[in-house]
Amino acid sequence: MVYDTHALAAPPSPASTGTPLVEVRDLSVEFVSRESTTRAVNGVSFSLAPGEVLCIIGESGSGKSVTMRALMKLHPAKHTRISGYMRVADHEVSAHSEREMRDIRGSHISMIFQEPMTSLDPVYRIGDQIAETVVHHKKCSRADGYARALELLKLVGVPSPERRLKAYPHELSGGLRQRAMIAVALSCSPTLLLADEPTTALDATVQIQVLVLLRRLQQELGMAVIFVTHDLSVAAQIADKVAVMYAGRIVEYGSVADVLQHPAHPYTQGMLASTVSGHMRGQIIEAIPGSPPDMRVRIEGCSFVPRCKSVKPACRRGTPALVDVLQGHQAACANFV
Amino acid sequence: MSVASLSDLSAAPPTEKLPPVRGYWASVGNRLRYDYLTIFFLSVIAIIVVLAILAPLIAPFDPTKSHMAYRLKPPGFRNFMLGTDELGRDMLSRLLWGGRTSLLMGIFPVLLATLVGGSLGVAAGFMGGRTNTFIMRTMDVVFAFPSVLLAVAISGTLGGGAKNGMLALTLVFIPSICRVAESATTQVRGLDFVEAARASGGSTLSIVRTHILGNVLGPVFIFASSLISVSILLGSGLSFLGLGVEPPTPDWGLMLSTLRAGIYTQPLLCALPGAAIFITSLSFNLVSDGLRQAMDVKA
Numbered sequence: 001m002v003y004d005t006h007a008l009a010a011p012p013s014p015a016s017t018g019t020p021l022v023e024v025r026d027l028s029v030e031f032v033s034r035e036s037t038t039r040a041v042n043g044v045s046f047s048l049a050p051g052e053v054l055c056i057i058g059e060s061g062s063g064k065s066v067t068m069r070a071l072m073k074l075h076p077a078k079h080t081r082i083s084g085y086m087r088v089a090d091h092e093v094s095a096h097s098e099r100e101m102r103d104i105r106g107s108h109i110s111m112i113f114q115e116p117m118t119s120l121d122p123v124y125r126i127g128d129q130i131a132e133t134v135v136h137h138k139k140c141s142r143a144d145g146y147a148r149a150l151e152l153l154k155l156v157g158v159p160s161p162e163r164r165l166k167a168y169p170h171e172l173s174g175g176l177r178q179r180a181m182i183a184v185a186l187s188c189s190p191t192l193l194l195a196d197e198p199t200t201a202l203d204a205t206v207q208i209q210v211l212v213l214l215r216r217l218q219q220e221l222g223m224a225v226i227f228v229t230h231d232l233s234v235a236a237q238i239a240d241k242v243a244v245m246y247a248g249r250i251v252e253y254g255s256v257a258d259v260l261q262h263p264a265h266p267y268t269q270g271m272l273a274s275t276v277s278g279h280m281r282g283q284i285i286e287a288i289p290g291s292p293p294d295m296r297v298r299i300e301g302c303s304f305v306p307r308c309k310s311v312k313p314a315c316r317r318g319t320p321a322l323v324d325v326l327q328g329h330q331a332a333c334a335n336f337v
Numbered sequence: 338m339s340v341a342s343l344s345d346l347s348a349a350p351p352t353e354k355l356p357p358v359r360g361y362w363a364s365v366g367n368r369l370r371y372d373y374l375t376i377f378f379l380s381v382i383a384i385i386v387v388l389a390i391l392a393p394l395i396a397p398f399d400p401t402k403s404h405m406a407y408r409l410k411p412p413g414f415r416n417f418m419l420g421t422d423e424l425g426r427d428m429l430s431r432l433l434w435g436g437r438t439s440l441l442m443g444i445f446p447v448l449l450a451t452l453v454g455g456s457l458g459v460a461a462g463f464m465g466g467r468t469n470t471f472i473m474r475t476m477d478v479v480f481a482f483p484s485v486l487l488a489v490a491i492s493g494t495l496g497g498g499a500k501n502g503m504l505a506l507t508l509v510f511i512p513s514i515c516r517v518a519e520s521a522t523t524q525v526r527g528l529d530f531v532e533a534a535r536a537s538g539g540s541t542l543s544i545v546r547t548h549i550l551g552n553v554l555g556p557v558f559i560f561a562s563s564l565i566s567v568s569i570l571l572g573s574g575l576s577f578l579g580l581g582v583e584p585p586t587p588d589w590g591l592m593l594s595t596l597r598a599g600i601y602t603q604p605l606l607c608a609l610p611g612a613a614i615f616i617t618s619l620s621f622n623l624v625s626d627g628l629r630q631a632m633d634v635k636a
Binding site for chain 1: 361528529530532533534535536537538539540543547548551552555
């Protein structure tokens with residue numbers, strides 16, 4: 001299957017020779033409860049250049065959202081153990097206290113959520129919610145906050161923005177709400193935008209509008225974006241780089257064209273094969289058998305073994321590391337060692 | 338799809354006359370405007386409140402002064418428009434002054450209980466875990482007693498008097514308000530906008546103040562308003578049993594209790610304070626219902 005990558009021809013992303021904006025090394029996240037410990041993320045490493053879009057793809061429970069929330073330290077500290085090194089711009093997130101994180105959240109790093117119905121507070125006007133963040137971080141007056149809110153609503157393409165400023169969330173449609181949410185996230189011109197499946201809850205037509213908008217804003221503002229999705233066509237639309245996650249690990253990483261057109265890891269291959277796209281009617285779509293592993297149990301060897309079509313004895317021996325398949329295209333599979 | 342077509346996607350619709358954007362309270366007011374029942378009972382409450390406030394000015398007699406020669410006289414007797422009670426005190430004056438005590442008994446305990454129970458509930462709901470268990474199970478213990486019995490027991494233990502009566506009612510209302518606040522908080526706490534507020538740099542205190550309270554205040558306010566009529570009834574009940582207001586002070590419940598003795602000679606007199614209690618608590622109840630409907634934005 002061939003994906004129409006770069007349908008929105010992106011300008012060549014800034015040379016990755018400079019220092020990356022985001023650096024994550026050996027990130028692990030464990031959720032601890034009385035009964036069990038869930039290892040949601042096991043040693044994830046990646047880096048991201050300024051102005052680049054990284055798509056994290058994976059099925060539910062693969063640890064993609066957890067990775068992203070860990071970057072902002074949004075997990076409840078009491079039940080979460082995070083280890084590894086995380087850096088965003090010149091902030092070493094992994095060493096920051098909650099108080100220091102508060103200054104970074106919303107200003108340097110901000111986030112868009114999946115559900116536009118619940119991610120805006122129903123009892124405040126849209127304008128108030130955007131201005132709140134602006135006033136909080138820029139320490140400016142309420143009036144300046146509102147001026148900025150109006151500017152932002154125009155930027156994200158909300159029709160009649162003066163009116164919407166005074167509207168409550170329930171008076172807006174899903175697409176408009178998601179635009180308003182994007183406006184909140186962009187209010188302090190972040191250098192890194194985290195997007196947690198921002199188009200999943202939207203209609204197909206609105207979905208493409210929001211994607212186009214995000215791509216345009218990302219290019220205009222020069223933000224880096226980490227975009228979590230389980231929709232491969234969304235990734236093809238927006239990503240520069242793609243990281244495929246499975247069972248809390250990155251199993252394949254590379255440019256969007258490499259990964260989606262020449263998938264190396266059996267999991268990525270299976271995922272692409274099971275996507276409905278331009279098939280003939282009646283043709284049987286291949287599915288990946290089985291289901292993702294229980295993250296509460298420690299697994300010896302590659303976690304994809306039970307579902308993999310090309311298992312070798314080496315697969316059961318140790319967790320495969322990410323190795324170069326091609327220049328800049330890596331996969332974690334024993335078949336490439 | 339190309340970037341050029343973006344302008345079409347976000348182009349403003351043809352400008353036509355759009356209805357004005359209403360604020361929250363403006364839309365609540367607008368919905369109330371067409372709810373004639375609520376408006377009627379709201380004006381009844383307003384009249385009762387104004388009469389109670391103006392009681393010292395408009396009451397024709399001193400409510401505690403007795404005219405021993407004219408005891409238990411029917412309405413319209415001489416200058417006594419609504420008659421006299423068993424000690425020959427003017428019924429109208431006593432009803433007007435009694436309204437002050439009864440309204441106070443209705444509103445003050447609910448306000449205090451909302452403050453205390455509301456904060457406890459929000460704290461329990463937001464912190465969760467052991468704090469929640471501790472607060473809510475303590476409330477459940479209080480809940481286990483029937484409210485009338487509890488009010489009687491508390492004010493009986495503390496001794497009579499309006500102050501102790503109000504304290505007893507406050508203690509009776511705290512658990513139920515606490516429970517409403519807690520369930521509303523727990524519901525709101527898990528929603529995305531709370532995490533979104535944290536993701537845009539809000540501190541715990543500011544999140545509780547703006548996002549949690551903003552969403553919890555509505556249901557708590559509505560519930561508390563429905564308690565006012567209960568509080569008036571319970572307060573009158575306490576006075577009726579001699580556990581509320583001390584005798585010379587006029588109070589509807591107390592009047593009902595003392596006039597009971599004369600029910601066979603002047604049944605109408607006994608019905609007057611009863612009617613006052615009935616009308617006031619019914620009005621508060623129906624207005625609370627109307628407010629509930631008008632304020633429910635999500636409907």
